[in-house]
Amino acid sequence: MPILKDFRYHAPVSVDEALALLRKCEKPVVLAGGTFVLNTLKKTAAYPTDVIGLRKIAPLHGIRDTARETAIGSMTTLAEIASSPVIREHFAVLAEAAARAATTPLRHMATIGGNVASRFFWVDLPVVLMALGAKAAWSGVKTKKTLTIEDFLALTGQEARGILTEIVLPKSGLTGVYFRHTQTIEVDVPIVAIAFAARRQADAVKDVRCIVNTTLSRPVRLAGTASYFETTDIKKWKAAEAAEALRGDLQQSKLDDYRLHCLCADLELLIGKFKQT
Structure with a gap:
């Protein structure tokens, strides 16, 4: 079992105090909830000299x-x-x-x-x-x-x-939907996920944001997919057309066929949800 090495722990009570420590310490790391940092400390070669906990701020x-x-x-x-x-x-x-x-x-x-x-x-x-x-x-x-x-x-x-x-x-009145897929159990980290938000106006949507977590890069904004939903009446939304726009947006993403299939299935569920409301 990995053992933590020695480091200096600091518990500042203000943001300014924490920032002063960040400036002063040689190799600091900031500790929030600890679920990521503690695991990282067990594995990293670039070990910190100081850990700055934020819990008391x-x-x-x-x-x-x-x-x-x-x-x-x-x-x-x-x-x-x-x-x-x-x-x-x-x-x-x-x-x-x-x-x-x-x-x-x-x-x-x-x-x-x-x-x-x-x-x-x-x-x-x-x-x-x-x-x-x-x-x-x-x-x-x-x-x-x-x-x-x-x-x-x-x-x-x-x-x-x-x-x-x-x-x-x-508070912009957006309606949002989030779909995530995991490799094993539901609470596992996602292998791909998509978030959608828009403002409903009768049979149309405005201010559409469609963002994919490929888990291979930073989140990807799907401009073409968002444009499809925003320029097409909800009653005329079609899963195949939305999927085509999504695949176009993700051409450079290196997503495999399975992940793309998951996202296309998510769009079909999204369309069904909006058509029912």
Whole structure:
């Protein structure tokens, strides 16, 4: 069984204190829920000198709701998101995705910040957040800024050195759907997933976002597929046409036939759901 090596542990009580440690420490790593970091520490060759735990930073916890948007602190657990009345009312697809990610014990440890900031290709929440138009509040060691999830995931090197403080979701009236496929049991990590969000207007949809988690790269935005749904009346949606658009969007994705088949089947289910409502 792998054994952890020695490191210095820090428990700052403010974001500024945590950022100061990030600047000061030689090889720091940030610890949120710990479900990813602890496993990484057992395997990595580039071992950290310091671990900076975020659990005691109160402003990073909890869900803050206003008339226009909902902000989720980065240390809010997946279990808290899945059970939140606010999230379930306004962003049901996010609550569903959080409820289906991992096992119950892990959902009570894993945080939304860790899920997104890990930048692992196979995590569940980034595609859903992108579909909902969420933004990431980022406190870097040199600057603070608000980024789209897409731009946040693209940060690398020194740019990515900092702390994700919250996820902000606009209340834009989008209806969302999330499909995920696993290789074994349902709570396993996905091998492919797709998130869809749109605003329903009579027999049409607007502001369509269709995002695929290929698990081979960062999330892929399906512009052609979104355009098909947005420019075609719901009553005229056809699974074969939507699948053709999807395959066109994913030509460079290196997805195998099985994963593509799963996504095409998801679009058929999505079409059926919208036609029934």
